[in-house]
Amino acid sequence: MNHVVLTGDRPTGPLHLGHYFGSLANRVELQHRHRMYVLVADYQVITDRDLPGEIQRNITELLLDYLAIGLDPGKVTIFQHSAVPELNQLLLPFLSLVSMAELQRNPTVKDEILHSSQSAVSGLMFTYPVHQAADILFCKGTLVPVGRDQLPHVEVTRLVARRFNERYGMVFPIPEAMMGAQPSLSGLDGGKMSKSRGNAIPLKATxxxxxxxxxxxxxxxxxxxxxxxxxxxxxxxxxxxxxxxxxxxxxxxxxxxxxxxxxxxxxxxxxxxxxxxxxxxxxxADLDEGAVRSVLREGNAVARERAALTLEEVRRAMGF
The missing domain is CATH 1.10.240.10 (Tyrosyl-Transfer RNA Synthetase)
Structure with a gap:
């Protein structure tokens, strides 16, 4: 079966070995068999922090990591969340399909709130799983490579897709999650390996x-x-x-x-x-940063075209 794969990362710092064995290795293998979109989730940086940090530098570093591990821009579409406004317009109808209680029960959201650097929990934090639903469904994604901690977000996406289809007619496929060989890798302190917890080995480390x-x-x-x-x-x-x-x-x-x-x-x-x-x-070390940024510009154009088609289909289904 040919899948449409959606995966990606927030540009909050360097990718590490936990990312590689949890998801990145899957992406490199899957790109040869399926249509793949890889999201640089820059808007989602502010879900758990007040400021985005060195966002442009982090995006470039993320792109360098992607290409270094073997993602081929000739086979995958690498794009930036903030460059595709049509994608974010899907968030409003999707939010109408879930309850606050369902969002508050999400175990991944609870864990991210616990480790958040924000002065107060924002409304965006609670809508994070629905943001991810829009990320997955804008391209009619059917397969989502994730670590174990992200499984609840995929379940929210499946819920949103089913409810939209039941209410407005068949528009979205029901995506499946795919976990890597090592869904959750322990960090150097014995806890979960994480950028925010300072216990990881970055891929770019000497x-x-x-x-x-x-x-x-x-x-x-x-x-x-x-x-x-x-x-x-x-x-x-x-x-x-x-x-x-x-x-x-x-x-x-x-x-x-x-x-x-x-x-x-x-x-x-x-x-x-x-x-x-x-x-x-x-x-x-052999990559040119200017060429890497051009990969993102080209991917943004492709993703935006796809998102516009999905948004128009959603509007028609809803009667707008």
Whole structure:
């Protein structure tokens, strides 16, 4: 089956290995089989912060990461949220299809509120899942590669699509979520790997920076290395990370390291991560930023044309 894939990221800082194994690796593989739209969700930056930060620089860095990991602008449409006003016009009819109670129950929204840097929770935060529904449905998306934490947002999209179709007639497909090999990767402190929590390894980090980050990773006092996600989350997180980079089971690595302790574990993980990221870093260094920005301009034009068609279809269905 040929899908229309919608995926993307907020330009809030560098992409990291959690993004790669949670979603990015899927995108690189899927682009060869399906129509794909990749969203630079710049408007969504202000859902959980009062100011967008270095937004233009972050957008450029995001584009560099996308192309470095192997996304091909000849196969995918990379576009910017704020450059497609028709997409945002879908938000109003979609908001009429969900209740406040349903938005407030969303577990991902609750978690994002908990870690928000805003002085007060904004109305935009509660509508975040419906924003994402507009992102997915404007291009008639049918497949959404996500990490586990984003599954509730996809469920809201499915709800919006069903209710719109029931109320106004068949317009939207019901999208499916697709999780990567490692839906939620532990960070260097044992918690979820996240830009905002400062526990991630950026894809663009140098080898020395990567080594320094891993040296500071939280482990424990038990010298014998075993894989136990519940009782030894820090150790298990490093074993999982090394295993993903080496394409080996983390338990097997734990048995090899044995009594080598945290120092040996961190050394193995550092080598695995740096070997894995070396070709990505090389491609990134060879990219020209001007050419990268032109990729975005071209993608914006394609996305806006598609969004205008969907918006017109929605208006007709609703009787406007």
């Amino acid at each position: 080898e020395d920076e990567t080594a320094a980050l891993i040296r500071r990773a939280v482990t424990d006092s038990d010298r014998h290395i075993t894989f136990d996600e519940e009782l030894r989350p820090g150790v298990a997180g490093l074993l999982t990370l090394a295993g993903l980079c080496l394409d080996r089971p983390p338990r097997e690595l734990a048995e090899e390291i044995g009594d080598g302790g945290a120092a040996r574990l961190k050394s193995v993980t550092t080598d695995a991560v740096n070997d894995f990221l070396r070709p990505i870093r090389k491609r990134r």
